[in-house]
Amino acid sequence: MSTDSLTAGKPMRRKSSRDAKPGPQSQDNTSRRRKGLSERNRPLWMLIPGGLLMIIIIVVPLLLGIFMSGLDLDQYSLRKWVSAPFIGVQNFVEALTASPLLHAIWLSVSYSLLAMVVTIPLGIAGAVATQNAFKGRAVIRSIFLIPYVLPSFVVATVWRTMFQPGSVIDSLLHSVGIDAGLWLNGPNSYWTLILVQIWASWPFVYLLALSGLQSVDHEVHEASALDGALWWNKLRYVVFPYLKGPLSLAFLIGMLHHINNFTLPFVLFGIPAPSDVELLPILTYVTSFQSFRFGLSAAMAFISLILIAIPLFVYLRAVKLDDAETPGGKK
């Protein structure tokens, strides 16, 4: 659920911890002494409320979901799901062979990638353009973030209205002589989705690219100015290498977010969605709450979890979990 904002905070964390960190010396000197104190009186019970909540509402349902993927569950047996017939891997077999699941996976992955491919240059362009101070920059930065701040359901409702047959986008295209046909149904809907996703998520790349640009030392700028580097050479060879880290992070988080995104396609196209945009989350939802094939849906959800696990794994490896272990060990 709403991984966008969930994951979006990560770079900030790194940043704020870096900003606010006291000098490495002071921590190093004191940490040894402190361990004695903290060993004795550890208020580990403070973990209980949060931990209990997460176990009951996240971990238990997660396991329950995996268990349900082995059951033959429909709207009649759902109330007594404990005694529903266990059918092993049949749901998985059905999901992979007799349902549009593979198509949905393909759609989800390809749409996520395509959207990323466009948002990254947009984000870089925005970051490069606002890196230097000028009058009104603060306003422009706030403007750039509007699409990111607007709730997904609002973004989807608005674009849904604009893409209606004969509505503003059609009449605009008509005036330049293009008749593109339906946007919210048929093969175009796939591109509509990508377009709206790009609009909604490029500011996120922009933010991360901006943080990368901020990390370029002033000396580096001076050196390349002294060498008389042309601006595009400077961008290409001097500045862009600094963006590699933040942009890979943006790519991973963006992919996770796009693959998990339910609200945007759900509100944009409604249910039942056209088959060209029957993404993984939509398919899982429809299988549960429209066809009432709960077991099958749980199997689909489980498969999508495996899909998510790939970028997630890379991401977890890349994020530095702990500064506290190596006090003062600035990255």
Add this chain to the structure above:
Amino acid sequence: MSTATAAVGRQASEDFRPGSKRQHEVTRLMPGPMLAIILTALCALVLIPVAYIFLASVNSDIGVARGEFLPSSFSFENYSKIWTSVGLATGLTNSVLVAGSTAVVSALMSIATAYVLVRYQFRGRLTILRGLLGLQSVPGTLMVLPVFVLFSSSATYLGIQVIGTQWGLFITYLTFAMPFSTWVMVTYLRGLPRELEEAARIDGASNIGVLVRIILPLSWPGVVVSGIFAFLLGWNDVLFASVMTRPESQTAAVALQVFGASQEGGAIPFYGQMMAASLVCAAPVVILYLIFQRYLVGGLTAGGVK
């Protein structure tokens, strides 16, 4: 959102760097005209759809359906209709109630959890930290069915009706907000010096005392970030709210989605009302963001920790 403000905050502080015109020349990445083109293009990309929301909300439905960008007739009556027609009065009340309480409770719970995770060494600590990150990416569509089943079982076995009430949403959002909120607090608390806590402990403060008297006042920028994030999670969610609410406990997001979906087919849909409702639903979030942005700049630069 939180990233946004954090980044902005940092930059603001860097602007104070002794920056003369010459230095701008040095750090400049692109010729001026190109920057102007990029800025104009990106601003247009963002602002035209945003402007359209407002323009369509004061337009007539026929005007919107005909594809007008600039309305041919002005009227603000959509803004008075939406409260009952879309059900926005109930929706917004529920959204504020659920998202607001989620924000407060999750911020308070996450500060306690984060405090322990940052200050104390114990077995399983890294696993918890990793889990906090991992849990954020669990797809909502995977969780919604089991959570629904869990809640309906609680009605069958425990006699507690959760589905259809605001409580169910509150508990769900609270839980899903916790991993991120805790992460925010973990990184924030890492930056706090231990000296103040130690002083308080020497003066005889208990764990709770330290948390309430020392940590909370020092880390309230972090508390606000994590609270606002939790608020947004509740405010923006459609998935759980569409499954777990009845009309009277509907959130604004679901109210708008249902209203939009019910306009299919037949007569001209109430586009104007949809846009007006969209704007009203977006307003609190945007306002929060604007206030929060400025606040965070102050919090990060001035922050009592040096």
